Amino acid sequence: MKIGYARTSTTEQIAGLEAQVRDLKAAGCERVLQEQVSGATTDRPLLAAALDQMRAGDTLVVMKPDRLARSTADLLGYVETVKAKGCHLIVQSMGGQTLDTSNSTSKLMLTMLAAVAEFERDLMKERQAEGIAKAKAEGKYQGRKPTARTQASEVHKLHQQGVRPTEIAKRLGIGRTSVYRCLCLVN
Template identity: 75%
Template sequence: MRIGYARTSTTDQEAGLAAQRRDLEAFGCDWLFSEQVSGTLTVRPELEAAIDYLRRGDALVVCKPDRLARSTADLLAFVERIKAKGCELVILSMGGQTLDTSSPTSKLMLSMLAAVAEFERDLMLERQREGIAKAKAEGRYLGRKPTARAQAEEVQKLAAEGVSPTEIAKRLGIGRTSVYRCLGKVAA
């Protein structure tokens, strides 16, 4: 059985998640797990559910290695967990080819691709840090505006009217935790 896993880092990446689901379905995945959470989180519930769902002989299918792990070490740890269950990992985005962990050559290729992806991410973060430092030095970087706190009065007004925190968050386009923070129920 082929078990698909799709992930985007944020909830505003709907098109990316839909594209992954489409590709996984086209590959013939029997079951799909998907979530919209950062890959840096130590626990990703849907990924854990997908791995738990695997049975001997199954394959976990992802579109790209970075949808599964952020570092080479993490990717290889996932490969070992999957192999320990008697299963394989299949990656679709290999220039029209798929890459699986069924052979030593594939595992080598996977390790190299993961290392390149990790290197690219590190370079991107380094450039981002340099850009922020330069902007701060020039007095142009002020950080993100605190959107929720700017709406604190509206949050409190809606709460006083009996509107639930979840509904307040939807109406104002802010996170539910931000609603609680504006209401003084969560430490800043």
């Protein structure tokens, strides 16, 4: 069975997610799991479900390596996880080439591409940090506006109504830790 996995980092990337799903179905995936969550997080329940559903002989298909992992080490970890189940991974759209980890050449190419992608991401983060440092030195950088603290009174009101912190976080679109922080500020 071919199991497809599609991911975008944000909910705004709807077209990108739809394109991945379309391409995975066109590649013959019988089941496509899709989620909108950052690749940097380890909490990707649908990826875990895809890996859990795999049985010997199955194939996990992704469109690009960065949809699966952010770093070379993570990518190779997923390759090993899939391989340990008697399965393999296919990366579909690599400049018209398909990389299939069932052969050594593709595994080598995938490793090299993942290393280059990780390098590019690190360079981007360095440039971003330099830009922020320069803006701070010039007094132009304000940082992001705090979102949770502006909702502290609403957090406190919901808490007084007996709503649990996890539910408050969901309703207000903030993190659970932020809810606890607000409760400490208001109390």
